[in-house]
Amino acid sequence: MPTIICHDLAGFGLRLITAEDASFLPIVEDIKSRASGPVPDARLDHAAVLLNESGKAVIVLGHIWDITDVAGHPRGASHLNLGSSTQMDVLAGRPVQPDRFSFILAGSKRLLTPVGAYGDNSDVIGPPPPSCGGGASIGWAGAWAGPRSAPEPELQHVELRLDSAIFDDGLCVGPDEKGLFESVTSELAVQRETAEQMAAALRAGAARGEIFDRLRPLAQHPHLMDHRGARHVFGLRSTFGQMAIHHLVHMQDADLLAWFDSFITPGPMKLHRA
Secondary structure: OOOOEEEOEHHHOEEEEOOOOOOHHHHHHHHHHHOOOOOOOOOHHHOEEEEEOOOOOEEEEEEEEEEEEOOOOEOOEEEEOOOOHHHHHHHOOOOOOOOOOOOEOOOOEEEEEOOEEEOOOHHHHOOOOOOOOOOOOOOOEEEEOOOOOOOOOOEEEEEEEEEEEEEOOOEEEOOOOOOHHHHHHHHHHHHHHHHHHHHHHHHOOOOHHHHHHHHHHHHOOOOEEOOOOOEEOOOHHHHHHHHHHHHHHHOOHHHHHHHHHOOOOOOOOOOEEO
């Protein structure tokens, strides 16, 4: 039975621990006890806990699993927690407002498995009121290279890599095999440009049907191909387009204009490498 091989970003405060660490099982049990939705049973020798010891909130995190069974078949997966409107707001330049699910707050922990990431920020901000509800795993998109429904065969190689992370100060770390940083920078530029165009069109008296026609292509999910052929939805552009269409339908002109203007000033988060 292979031991999981982990590549973390401990130099930037993102540390991975496995079942060999004495604190691993108590943390896993704590994550399970606080989850308001089910946490799937996972082979804990093929899982890891992420500790955010950076002192900062992680806005975006991507991790990659390289898994090979004894027959030599790849069963890898990649996961990315990008796609919520709250993350989009912060990347657009607004300050972080701590909540349970959108980010990984300083001091918080997550259970990482090949089928997803589990846990929330209630370990650092406290549990929500009983009526609030919630979920075990929110906001994680992924691509899986093997069948999820089939029984797991014996494995000969299990490797986990933290591929990319964006902190709340704009610092980008990790090898970024999936091209996240470039994609986010490009998506934010499109988002700002679109907001400027829509605001100008509204000020010029454009009909709502014209605004809708401009926004509709943006609202469709873009599928980006990485160099290994896996499809990933980064989601910023489509999330913005869908939100804009929703507001187009429900907001008055002045409020809609103010919403577009909010994506122009103060401007996108300044992403930078270490």
